[in-house]
Amino acid sequence: xxxxxxxxxxxxxxxxxxxxxxxxxxxxxxxYDAVVVGGGGHGLAxxxxxxxxxGMTNIAVLEKGWLGGGNTGRNTTIVRSNYHLDANAxxxxxxxxxxxxxxxxxNFNVMYSARGVLNLVHSPAELxxxxxxxxxxxxxxxxxxxxxxxxxxxxxxxxxxxATARFPIxxxxxxxxxxxxxxxxxxxxxxxxxxxxxxxxxxxxxxTGIRMEHGAVTxxxxxxxxxxxxxxxxxxxxxxTQLAGMTGLRLPIESHVLQAMVTEPVKPVLDTVVTSxxxxxxxxxSDKGELVMGGDLDFYNSYAQRGNLPIVxxxxxxxxxxxxxxxxxxxxxxxxxxxxxxxxxxPIIGNLPIKGLTITGGWCYGGFKATPASGWLHAYTMAKGxxxxxxxxxxxxxFAQGRMIDEKGAGPYAWAH
Amino acid sequence: MMxxxxxxxxxxxxxxxxxxxxxxxxxxxxxAPQALWFxxxxxxxxxxxxxxxxxxxxxxxxxxxxxxxxxxxxxILGSAKLDEALPNTMGAV
Numbered sequence: 065x066x067x068x069x070x071x072x073x074x075x076x077x078x079x080x081x082x083x084x085x086x087x088x089x090x091x092x093x094x095x096y097d098a099v100v101v102g103g104g105g106h107g108l109a110x111x112x113x114x115x116x117x118x119g120m121t122n123i124a125v126l127e128k129g130w131l132g133g134g135n136t137g138r139n140t141t142i143v144r145s146n147y148h149l150d151a152n153a154x155x156x157x158x159x160x161x162x163x164x165x166x167x168x169x170x171n172f173n174v175m176y177s178a179r180g181v182l183n184l185v186h187s188p189a190e191l192x193x194x195x196x197x198x199x200x201x202x203x204x205x206x207x208x209x210x211x212x213x214x215x216x217x218x219x220x221x222x223x224x225x226x227a228t229a230r231f232p233i234x235x236x237x238x239x240x241x242x243x244x245x246x247x248x249x250x251x252x253x254x255x256x257x258x259x260x261x262x263x264x265x266x267x268x269x270x271x272t273g274i275r276m277e278h279g280a281v282t283x284x285x286x287x288x289x290x291x292x293x294x295x296x297x298x299x300x301x302x303x304x305t306q307l308a309g310m311t312g313l314r315l316p317i318e319s320h321v322l323q324a325m326v327t328e329p330v331k332p333v334l335d336t337v338v339t340s341x342x343x344x345x346x347x348x349x350s351d352k353g354e355l356v357m358g359g360d361l362d363f364y365n366s367y368a369q370r371g372n373l374p375i376v377x378x379x380x381x382x383x384x385x386x387x388x389x390x391x392x393x394x395x396x397x398x399x400x401x402x403x404x405x406x407x408x409x410x411p412i413i414g415n416l417p418i419k420g421l422t423i424t425g426g427w428c429y430g431g432f433k434a435t436p437a438s439g440w441l442h443a444y445t446m447a448k449g450x451x452x453x454x455x456x457x458x459x460x461x462x463f464a465q466g467r468m469i470d471e472k473g474a475g476p477y478a479w480a481h
Numbered sequence: 482m483m484x485x486x487x488x489x490x491x492x493x494x495x496x497x498x499x500x501x502x503x504x505x506x507x508x509x510x511x512x513a514p515q516a517l518w519f520x521x522x523x524x525x526x527x528x529x530x531x532x533x534x535x536x537x538x539x540x541x542x543x544x545x546x547x548x549x550x551x552x553x554x555x556x557i558l559g560s561a562k563l564d565e566a567l568p569n570t571m572g573a574v
Contacts, residue, residue, distance in 0.1 A: 303529075305525075305527040306529060314520075314524040314525070314526065315524065315525075315527075316523035316524055316525070317525065317527060318502075318503075318525050318527050319527055319529070319552070363499075363500045364500045364534070364550070365502075365503075365527065365532055365534065365552045366552050366555065367529040367552050367553045368552070368553060368554060368555055372482055372483060372495065372555070373482055374482075374495065374496045407522070407523045463519070463523045464519050464523075476522050476523055477502065478502075478525070479500065479502070
């Protein structure tokens with residue numbers, strides 16, 4: 065059923081008793097042309113673009129829990145493409161362009177809100193770096209504007225722009241098209257659209273092994289039995305090393321826990337996304353009114369999907385130093401997600417050294433904003449057997465070949481990016 | 482919160498420590514083949530479960546030492562000085 069004002073009116077008149085299920089829950093077939101492991105945003109987007117762009121409809125998405133129950137439902141919903149390095153700029157800008165048309169493409173409101181992403185600068189050195197990055201973005205065709213301290217003070221009255229602020233504000237780099245997208249809707253929208261094209265979405269189906277013959281994938285063992293397939297695409301966020309490890313591969317990845325949290329909901333107080341690299345903090349207000357905050361990793365390997373209190377204290381201290389009035393709010397929830405941190409802070413999208421096995425992983429902090437481009441390019445790689453020019457810089461071989469994409473310049477320390 | 486046992490100072494709050502990553506890596510010789518260096522610099526086992534790792538007691542005695550910690554539960558399973566073996570505990574204590 066196509067969602068529209070007419071379907072809404074028709075269902076309202078029947079007390080919303082007759083909405084169809086948004087996707088089927090089929091039993092797995094014995095064989096598929098391709099299997100995507102992971103039913104989060106990246107896996108579902110991969111399946112949708114495999115069906116839509118490459119006509120591959122005899123495919124399945126296998127999810128060990130429920131759709132969007134991993135990092136798709138745990139991120140802070142921010143989308144942006146304000147990157148300095150060319151490979152990142154082109155890749156994330158491709159994602160931004162897909163975000164802009166995604167609700168129409170999927171016939172599902174993903175609530176893309178171009179409210180802007182403002183990176184605060186707190187020192188003359190940071191100001192120089194922001195100018196350099198902003199100019200690089202504009203040369204790559206991405207929107208970037210510099211905002212002075214006075215402009216920011218008028219725009220965001222809650223932000224402490226005074227001369228006595230703990231971290232004085234010298235200005236900020238704004239990407240106006242950046243903003244937020246409703247994260248759960250992304251998983252649901254891709255799932256519904258992929259299902260409509262014939263993709264089988266199978267939940268509660270954990271992959272327990274990857275079978276190979278003569279260096280090529282032949283299928284996957286799952287908790288619902290063996291499924292034969294010549295192509296397996298991994299989109300499993302923090303568990304990438306575990307899945308790749310089933311084939312004996314070791315990857316340049318460590319799993320770390322990244323926390324986020326929300327305050328109690330309040331009336332509109334913040335109409336953009338504010339970030340500060342100096343204090344490692346970002347904040348926005350959800351449509352429900354909660355202030356959504358995040359910051360640094362906990363800085364130690366973890367698969368626990370929960371973090372520890374020192375980082376929560378750090379978020380709160382950073383928040384109150386920038387927005388003193390938010391100190392009156394209560395925290396409602398904190399949670400953690402497991403992110404696979406690569407050795408250069410950039411993702412890995414491409415073939416693995418086993419025929420038929422591909423990956424979109426190593427998303428570090430930044431997986432959500434990349435979702436549509438990750439799925440689009442992973443689907444391209446699965447269908448064609450080779451990377452697209454946009455993800456060619458992001459293949460696994462770059463580590464052995466010494467062509468890192470190290471946006472932060474932090475070196476091979478997974479937790480430092 | 483994690484209570485990390487420093488071999489010199491005893492059990493202390495995690496905020497006193499800095500993480501140093503996988504303690505099982507063996508640095509190759511300077512003239513070792515590039516493949517060995519690639520392995521050492523980039524590849525990790527990244528286990529879900531007991532993980533031997535380096536920590537620095539940065540707000541204490543400022544010594545590096547080894548900790549065995551369960552990455553699935555954050556339980557600390559043991560600690561030892563750099564030149565000593567970790568206790569043979571692979572489960573919760």
